[in-house]
């Protein structure tokens with residue numbers, strides 16, 4: 001058989017899908033057969049415009065302005081409200097960087113923000129005001145970060161974050177991880193990503209091949225907030241990742257109007273499990289400006305978690321946590 005040589009300019013399917021993502025509110029509402037007059041849409045595309053792949057839109061229900069997936073991506077006028085206590089850098093992360101793009105807040109692990117790009121723009125995102133653009137500081141100062149890691153041999157786990165690290169091409173991922181892998185102290189490569197959920201085409205043969213060659217143990221922490229995000233394509237992608245030896249965990253954010261009911265949370269955990277993913281964290285919303293309309297109170301969150309705990313085995317109950325600047329771990333809520 002003649003081996004198939006990929007054309008050098010051949011663009012993987014996932015990149016074409018990414019390029020074709022829905023980027024206008026009008027188009028999104030037209031696809032969903034929703035009359036724009038029924039919603040208070042944010043009129044201007046701001047510094048964090050709408051972006052959502054078609055495959056994710058297809059998981060939303062037609063004509064439903066309260067669809068939990070739609071709510072996560074639709075810019076609404078409430079975002080422009082200035083609410084006391086909601087700021088631009090709620091986690092004080094910019095101060096916690098020993099090298100641009102490298103966060104070392106917790107013992108034994110460090111987090112590298114390798115790109116600002118994402119396949120989807122989640123309106124509640126705490127990184128929406130983060131000062132990274134296409135010219136990503138972490139990549140430009142990678143040598144400085146590698147040097148820092150080398151000087152801190154107790155760091156055994158490197159976390160790729162962003163943005164979404166899987167929005168990097170395989171070539172760039174490979175180059176980056178080769179450099180990291182050269183540090184013998186690193187035993188675990190953790191990837192924080194929403195891409196396999198919103199664009200399961202990302203999990204293609206090339207990515208799986210690359211994962212198969214990793215010396216480090218690969219852990220993927222996915223980001224899925226609602227059971228409706230998991231369709232048959234996502235399930236197939238998860239199965240392939242599992243077969244490639246990847247440990248699959250999920251973190252979600254507790255979001256008003258998306259998953260703030262015991263039923264939605266139970267269903268999320270059960271659906272994740274059937275797709276081979278274990279729930280890991282349920283985050284309280286970071287108090288970022290423009291996201292106040294997603295906030296759920298601590299009292300309500302605790303009440304919801306108690307009901308989830310009463311309905312599910314312990315391994316399907318996510319840890320309810322909050323990030324507190326300066327703390328040595330994510331803080332569990334009582």
Ligand SMILES: *Cc1c(COP(=O)(O)O)cnc(C)c1O
Nearest residue numbers: 103104105106109110111159330
């Ligand atoms: C969340 C986070 C981690 C990972 O924390 P785990 O509890 O290990 O999941 C590591 N570094 C930073 C800066 C983080 O924000």
Ligand code: SF4
Nearest residue numbers: 118121122125163194
């Ligand atoms: S994918 Fe993650 S980093 Fe990107 S916008 Fe959504 S929550 Fe933020």
